[in-house]
Amino acid sequence: MAQSTLRAKEEDQYSFVLLSGHRIPAVGLGTWRSGSQASYSVSTAILEAGYRHIDTAWEYGVQEEVGQGLKAAMDAGIERKDLFVTSKLWCSDLSTERVRPALLNTLQELQIDYLDLYLIHWPFRLKEGASRPPQTGDVLNFDMEGVWREMEKLVAQNLVRDIGVSNFTIKKLNKLTGFALTMPSICQMEMHPGWRNDKMLEACQKNGIHVTAYSPLGSQDNGRDLIHDPMVEKIAKKLNKSPGQVLVRWAIQRGTSVIPKSTNTDRIKENMHVFNWVLSGPDFNVLSNIPDQKRVLDGEDLFVNKNDGPFRSVADVWDHED
Ligand code: NDP
Numbered sequence: 001m002a003q004s005t006l007r008a009k010e011e012d013q014y015s016f017v018l019l020s021g022h023r024i025p026a027v028g029l030g031t032w033r034s035g036s037q038a039s040y041s042v043s044t045a046i047l048e049a050g051y052r053h054i055d056t057a058w059e060y061g062v063q064e065e066v067g068q069g070l071k072a073a074m075d076a077g078i079e080r081k082d083l084f085v086t087s088k089l090w091c092s093d094l095s096t097e098r099v100r101p102a103l104l105n106t107l108q109e110l111q112i113d114y115l116d117l118y119l120i121h122w123p124f125r126l127k128e129g130a131s132r133p134p135q136t137g138d139v140l141n142f143d144m145e146g147v148w149r150e151m152e153k154l155v156a157q158n159l160v161r162d163i164g165v166s167n168f169t170i171k172k173l174n175k176l177t178g179f180a181l182t183m184p185s186i187c188q189m190e191m192h193p194g195w196r197n198d199k200m201l202e203a204c205q206k207n208g209i210h211v212t213a214y215s216p217l218g219s220q221d222n223g224r225d226l227i228h229d230p231m232v233e234k235i236a237k238k239l240n241k242s243p244g245q246v247l248v249r250w251a252i253q254r255g256t257s258v259i260p261k262s263t264n265t266d267r268i269k270e271n272m273h274v275f276n277w278v279l280s281g282p283d284f285n286v287l288s289n290i291p292d293q294k295r296v297l298d299g300e301d302l303f304v305n306k307n308d309g310p311f312r313s314v315a316d317v318w319d320h321e322d
């Protein structure tokens with residue numbers, strides 16, 4: 001089945017249609033490492049830049065701040081039904097009895113009564129308080145089917161509108177789709193010109209699963225500085241756009257929604273000005289052929305224990321598919 005196509009709604013919010021029939025706005029605001037700025041960035045994104053899609057997670061430790069930002073936007077007149085809020089189930093909550101309490105805690109922190117999308121953040125169960133990297137016994141057995149059944153119940157109970165996954169491999173996606181009664185609407189994956197992740201995108205498209213691209217600018221700190229990549233800079237200069245806009249636009253033209261993070265007012269606005277212009281075929285292809293394909297977030301610190309446990313290497317984490 002083909003990936004859903006980009007469509008504009010009356011209020012000029014571009015979105016993709018999901019398997020469930022719901023829509024996800026094409027550009028959302030990322031909130032990882034937003035810290036105490038998260039409240040400001042969420043309200044600014046919604047009220048000043050026109051964002052309607054906010055991506056967060058329990059693990060980011062900013063859900064209360066995100067909730068304050070959402071509340072400020074709704075107090076200013078934005079309706080809940082016009083927002084698309086994503087959060088994620090952390091690895092220490094990947095057991096059947098912890099799914100519902102984790103979701104209820106997330107809703108409480110966000111001050112809302114349903115999520116638009118709840119994702120399995122990473123498909124690995126960790127003991128609460130696990131070390132980074134994990135020590136012996138920190139990585140536990142993950143009952144994927146049991147956890148998914150609990151997530152399906154959240155949809156039936158109208159606590160969550162769509163459910164999905166993140167950081168999955170083709171092997172894990174095939175396993176999940178083999179028993180899912182409610183299909184994952186979305187797979188969220190690291191994707192940018194430095195890590196296209198073509199195989200996973202194709203696998204999702206075959207199943208009608210929409211893909212959201214995370215770390216679309218290459219992330220930060222130990223990430224990949226795509227903002228200063230010569231190819232990205234050259235195309236940006238030619239089009240009179242910023243490198244950030246070129247990267248966000250590339251993601252949208254691949255048929256993925258995209259969630260750039262910023263806590264800076266100008267960059268929050270800039271990252272949304274990616275409609276009503278296009279990357280030409282040749283420019284898109286140049287970006288799609290940047291060499292040295294490499295993940296930024298390979299999961300090593302989170303899941304790899306070189307001496308013990310199920311994941312002795314990054315290749316183990318990704319089922320040797322890279
Ligand atoms: P991004 O690729 O979005 O890059 C963010 C960095 O780019 C920040 O340093 C930001 O700084 C800077 N930046 C933002 N806009 C611009 C611009 N226009 N020009 C130059 N620099 C810019 O990184 P993330 O890793 O944060 O990914 C985005 C979001 O994806 C996360 O915040 C999170 O919501 C989600 N995510 C999900 C994961 C998962 O496991 N499912 C994993 C990783 C991310 P500044 O704030 O100062 O503007």
Ligand code: 1BO
Binds near residue numbers: 032057059
């Ligand atoms: C540790 C969390 C990675 C960003 O989603």
